[in-house]
Amino acid sequence: MAFPTHRLRRLRATAALRSLRRETRLDPAQFILPLFVVAGEGVRKEIGAMPGNYQLSIDQLVKDCAELVRLGIGGVILFGIPAEKDELASGAYDEQGIVQQAVRALKREHPKLLVMTDVCNCEYTSHGHCGFIVNGDVANDPTLEWLAKTAVSHARAGADIVAPSDMMDGRVAAIRAALDSAGFAMTPILSYAAKYATVFYGPFREAAESAPQFGDRRSYQMDPANSREAMLEIELDLEEGADMVMVKPAMPCLDIIRMTRDRFDAPVGAYQVSGEFSMIQAAARNGWLDGPRAMMESLTAIRRAGADFVLTYFAVPAAKLL
Ligand code: PBG
16 A cells, blocks of 8 residues: 555545545435424524524424424434423323424324424423432332333334443333334334443433432433443343433444444434433534534534434534535
8 A cells, every 4th residue: 555556535526436436425314303292382582592493382393303304314303391380290291281282283294294293201200300309319110111101102102213321221121112012013112222322411410300300310321431331231122122322422433333333233322411412512603613514524423433323403503405
């Protein structure tokens, strides 16, 4: 491979050559847009730390999703902000809950749009933790029952995929069993398998009104210092019946995405989380970065690392550039 016989710059000389050489491409069908649903009508409340993202009432949500279908975006993932929160996360598994209603409305108006639901409790508990509290910490096993009920209610409403994000041990098996016995053997589970306790969820907690009222999530979400533990999480979730797995956050975890891709053959998703979005937006608004280029490069890097699809708040602007 000696110079001057070999010159790698030859294939970088023109746009056409670079395009032929390109290893990773983006397609709107690989983007999943997270959306926040609230009660009421005509509600469209911008999220302070996430410019261009809104808490939407169902009518507005349905309206916005028409554009996603037009752009060929892969789907949406819904997060619900209930009118009332309680200790038992009742709103999470209520058949008339906010997400259940939103799914029914979306599937009615846009039957071809893929609708995923986030299965978790933190938006629904008065204390903001992801499960049932015993002695100041989330109790694993009682929480599984809530998650299973929630997943079944989402499937019954018409969700195409349920995505548990709570990080309880055994939740995938519990959800699979509950779905199967309720007649939803064909509803796939996308597990947030390697989900880290990261600072980059900060803006989301404003969006979903789900900041924990005491303590933090480090007794259930993973330590950002670990990678082998992530492989164990993924292996167990696949054994329990996960159809697809996710790594979250994305840019701080490109190594984890790559390890996952190399070790497992299941589809791998990555979640470019709120803080990743907000950092790029903030720098762009300050004129410190070229926003559209930073957006496209970040998505390309996540795909290059091995993600098959990306949950991203950039889904619409990125699709428009493609
Ligand atoms: C619910 C959940 C969170 C996110 C997705 N699902 C918040 C958390 O775990 O605190 C974060 C997504 C984002 O930051 O964009 N448990």
